[in-house]
Amino acid sequence: MAYPHEHPHETRLLSKHFGDEDAVRIDAWIERGGYAALKKGLEMTPDEVTQVVKDAGLRGRGGAGFPAGLKWSFMPKDDRPRYLACNADESEPGTFKDRELMRWTPHQVIEGIILASYAIQAQHAYIYIRGEFVDVVRVLNQAVVDAYERGYLGKNILGSGFDLELTVHLGAGAYIAGEETGLLNSLEGRRAEPRVKPPFPAQRGAFDMPTTVNNVETLAAVPHIVEHGADWYRQWGTEKRPGTKLFSCCGHLQRPGNYELPLDFNLKDLVLDICGGPPEGRALLAVIPGGSSVPIMTPAEIDCDVSYEGVEAAGSLLGSGGLIAMDDSTCMVRAVRRMVEFYAHESCGQCTNCREGTSWLANILRRIERGDGREEDLPLLLDIGANMAGRTICPLSDSAAVPVVSSIQKFEGEYMAHIKDGRCSAVR
Amino acid sequence: MHPAIVSAQPSQSAEKDPDAPLFEGVYLERFEKILSRYPNRRAALLPVLNMAQALRGWLSPQTMTRVAELLDLTPAYVRSVASFYTMYQLRPVGKYLIQVCIGIGCDLCGAEDVVERLLELTQTRLGETSADGKYTVAEVECLGACGFPTVIQVNDRVYENVKAADVTGLLKELN
Ligand SMILES: Cc1cc2nc3c(=O)[nH]c(=O)nc-3n(C[C@H](O)[C@H](O)[C@H](O)COP(=O)(O)O)c2cc1C
Ligand code: SF4
């Protein structure tokens, strides 16, 4: 079965083999050029591997966009054990790219993990994968066992003298385990409560030892860069944001799915051309370009490029690259309520502003949606939102307020229709 | 089983057995393999709870106490960790645990209708188990497959693109 939708305007580096059932098998993967980068990388020094990733300008794909090579270079070079954690907790609503990377190209991810571990000289790498990814784990587990069998993992990998253990570690349902220090706590057998930073994971990470946490997609890009070099990778994207990125597109679209695009691609073309826009007879109401934690955009705002800077200049953020499209059948109040309920459910509860703020927002939104809202509710929502930003251990609290604040700014009419006339302005 | 992949999935199976021997024979071996992958015993907690739930279907107080003993933790600590994670069932569930994603991606595309149809056909209320012990229908947050709505997880299987009209067929397939 081919991957649901492909588009000629895509640039498929990481997703080249999506839909190719054979590519999950190690022999077929090697036939397709797999593990060539590993051979090359192990002939380089660890610092050289880090340097080429730095030169390529690869930024973290987990949401924050931190330069990957730079992060690796923060790892202290002492004789303590070091760890790599591959963040495969993917649970930001609207994001489903890491799942597809692991489902279709598990060896691409494993190869990236080995190369990154080599660069930071980790002795053990953990893939922290969300427990709900049942089918994906089956595929991934098989791939890990096969990689061990071929000598890509374990002792003295390909005769290089480098040893690495890799363990697949399953979560058990917690969005906050995707936040890197929440992940580390969860890996250690604790509640996935984020830690106060500093110390950063590079100083004190898993089991109190230096640790690098990288997203699945970040790691999957590494073999390509090591194999073909920094200049080659820089032929795509922008100066500041080189390369390609996967966009998970969902909601009201004719062709939802994952699309891989260079980072100078136009957002409007992604929505209207590649994804085919909203269903026949419907008009686009709003777009959220980077998962539920980024500001909502109006159709008039989406004529920008999908680089992080491009989207930021247009008033939103690229986040994890999970695009959610809404057409005119959408009740904006309900959509925002649903997103906020998610954060209320997932708040770990350590910080008062987050714990209380998320549930207050959800309560007020439910009231407005029912038609029992008051005019003071909008300033009240904004006020609660303002109190949730920048005051907590982790940015979940900020994230939760974002859909509320941005939707009130841009879709006030929809709120007022509920509050004043007790009706929804969605076109059914 | 290779020690790299011993971490079990916390998902349910239809053949769960609340009294299954958990720390004997092959399971004891698996337990030892789990321990071998971490620098301390506490880190084995999630993988071991996952294994317990996969086998027994839920985490009873007795199960958690036993896990605590084996990992040199207190029962209260194990309970506090277990209660943090949504996939751990602290009460028994039906033979088929039907979890419907109501995340924004699925909500926009009709997840509510799917839930309604499921409740109607299984004659249950949200989170409650049907009288015959067969079904528990629950709403869950984003399952990470938002482009294929509505996403439903039944025990250890994921169904994508489920519409309300597909629910009858889906329940038939289970039986
Ligand atoms: C609430 C919250 C949830 C997050 N969830 C994820 C996630 O599911 N996957 C992920 O890779 N990063 C997630 N992150 C970002 C991680 O903290 C971290 O920045 C990232 O894994 C680093 O990898 P990268 O530099 O390769 O992007 C989350 C952050 C926050 C604040
Ligand atoms: S901001 Fe929210 S999720 Fe983050 S640590 Fe504080 S309470 Fe937990």
Ligand code: FES
């Ligand atoms: S919203 Fe249903 S899978 Fe993400």
